[in-house]
Amino acid sequence: MHPSGDLHNNRADHHHAPWHTMPAEIIQVDNEVPDVRTYHIALTNRDDAAGYTIRPGQFNMLYLPGIGEAAISASGDLRFSNPLIHTVRAVGNVTQSLARLQKSATLGIRGPFGSHWPTMECHGKDLILVAGGIGLAPLRPVIYEVVANREWFGNVWLLMGARSPDDLIYRSEYETWRSKGIDVLATVDQASSGWTGNVGFVTPLLDKLDLPDPSQTTVMTCGPEIMMRFAAQGSLAKGIPVEHIWVTLERNMKCAFGHCGHCQFGPHFVCKDGPVLRYDRVFELMGVDSL
Ligand SMILES: Cc1cc2nc3c(=O)[nH]c(=O)nc-3n(C[C@H](O)[C@H](O)[C@H](O)COP(=O)(O)OP(=O)(O)OC[C@H]3O[C@@H](n4cnc5c(N)ncnc54)[C@H](O)[C@@H]3O)c2cc1C
Numbered sequence: 542m543h544p545s546g547d548l549h550n551n552r553a554d555h556h557h558a559p560w561h562t563m564p565a566e567i568i569q570v571d572n573e574v575p576d577v578r579t580y581h582i583a584l585t586n587r588d589d590a591a592g593y594t595i596r597p598g599q600f601n602m603l604y605l606p607g608i609g610e611a612a613i614s615a616s617g618d619l620r621f622s623n624p625l626i627h628t629v630r631a632v633g634n635v636t637q638s639l640a641r642l643q644k645s646a647t648l649g650i651r652g653p654f655g656s657h658w659p660t661m662e663c664h665g666k667d668l669i670l671v672a673g674g675i676g677l678a679p680l681r682p683v684i685y686e687v688v689a690n691r692e693w694f695g696n697v698w699l700l701m702g703a704r705s706p707d708d709l710i711y712r713s714e715y716e717t718w719r720s721k722g723i724d725v726l727a728t729v730d731q732a733s734s735g736w737t738g739n740v741g742f743v744t745p746l747l748d749k750l751d752l753p754d755p756s757q758t759t760v761m762t763c764g765p766e767i768m769m770r771f772a773a774q775g776s777l778a779k780g781i782p783v784e785h786i787w788v789t790l791e792r793n794m795k796c797a798f799g800h801c802g803h804c805q806f807g808p809h810f811v812c813k814d815g816p817v818l819r820y821d822r823v824f825e826l827m828g829v830d831s832l
Pocket residue numbers: 600609610611612613614615616628629630631632633634635636637655675678679790791792793794816
């Protein structure tokens with residue numbers, strides 16, 4: 542056993558039928574920002590829907606027949622597992638084809654896969670969420686969990702960065718989150734007229750936080766790897782223990798359950814050991830090119 546405990550304590554149970562592709566139908570599409578859409582996807586087979594649950598940080602493989610599969614994180618309120626909610630940036634083959642689909646289109650879903658954010662370990666403690674761009678999507682289920690059970694958590698801060706104000710996703714929800722006592726701080730690389738928030742990297746926002754007890758604070762971060770490295774280093778500098786810092790890794794994956802080796806990252810498989818990993822397990826590898 543590792544001196545600081547079980548290193549895989551946020552791993553979910555092994556998926557019972559990892560190749561099973563569940564038929565599903567898009568029932569709603571929300572445009573978030575250019576190239577980013579949120580899909581509400583209903584599992585159409587009643588047995589699939591009845592047995593399905595997914596945890597914050599986990600992902601599904603979205604399958605478009607004849608085109609391919611893409612790993613996409615859950616981004617909705619996971620107290621309700623059907624319909625599934627996924628927020629997707631159109632970048633390539635699968636995700637651009639998905640962007641052309643409308644309500645009533647069908648697709649396949651495999652999942653859930655991967656490790657989850659350790660939200661239960663945060664009960665009674667303070668929580669800092671650091672998101673870059675669409676990295677807010679896998680953290681939104683954590684925000685919904687906080688909103689639904691506000692008394693279980695201490696102070697909660699959401700620090701998020703985007704290229705411009707127009708690139709901030711889920712903008713219509715920030716006021717609700719604030720009304721639930723979440724301190725939402727946004728920063729952009731490039732301000733536009735009317736923007737009164739911060740300009741610059743997301744990580745200096747960390748310096749502004751007055752943490753009552755860093756040893757009782759957890760950090761969860763998702764976004765570009767360089768941003769997560771700075772967020773983790775800034776958190777360490779504030780006295781937050783390394784075992785309380787969680788990052789997400791993104792690698793191309795095929796099987797999604799640790800068999801094909803596509804997403805191997807040093808000794809880890811991002812699909813089953815990750816995508817959510819404790820920073821002390823991966824910080825040495827995160828700096829290595831092409832891993
Ligand atoms: C665990 C996990 C969870 C993920 N969750 C989400 C999510 O919630 N929402 C989401 O939008 N994406 C998410 N991704 C990323 C998503 O899986 C990829 O963007 C997707 O696989 C791209 O597939 P494609 O066939 O559309 O692109 P491809 O045709 O495979 O790639 C086309 C081009 O786009 C580049 N590219 C691929 N991915 C990205 C990227 N993320 N950003 C910029 N350029 C890219 C490739 O290098 C290539 O040049 C996640 C990835 C992982 C591993």
